[in-house]
Amino acid sequence: MIVGRVLILLGICSFILTLVSNYLDIVLQIEGKNEITQLGQFWFNFAPNSLQSAESIISRYVDPCSALDILDCSGFIWHPFISTILLFPAAPMLALLSFIFIAFGSKKFKKKRKNKI
Numbered sequence: 001m002i003v004g005r006v007l008i009l010l011g012i013c014s015f016i017l018t019l020v021s022n023y024l025d026i027v028l029q030i031e032g033k034n035e036i037t038q039l040g041q042f043w044f045n046f047a048p049n050s051l052q053s054a055e056s057i058i059s060r061y062v063d064p065c066s067a068l069d070i071l072d073c074s075g076f077i078w079h080p081f082i083s084t085i086l087l088f089p090a091a092p093m094l095a096l097l098s099f100i101f102i103a104f105g106s107k108k109f110k111k112k113r114k115n116k117i
Contacts, residue, residue, distance in 0.1 A: 039086050062077060
């Protein structure tokens, strides 16, 4: 039950971030710039230190090529994969995240309520 509520709360927070991203996109269009807010740029605007920390943690500790010297390969999780995701438009990605969180949260919440009754 608590997992469902946490997922719904994450979905609501993600939806609020979607609204903020849409606002930034509207401001860019009013200023005459033909751009959209990218996910990485949005993250960097609000928390640049956490973006840099996430990159270093994933590159050093999560990426199997960096964590295991025996593999002898270059890292592949952050630079080709996550950096590509960070180039996507922020508003649709955050909206998708909010719908996913709310959908899974409501399923978990309904399942627990159904079992109680």
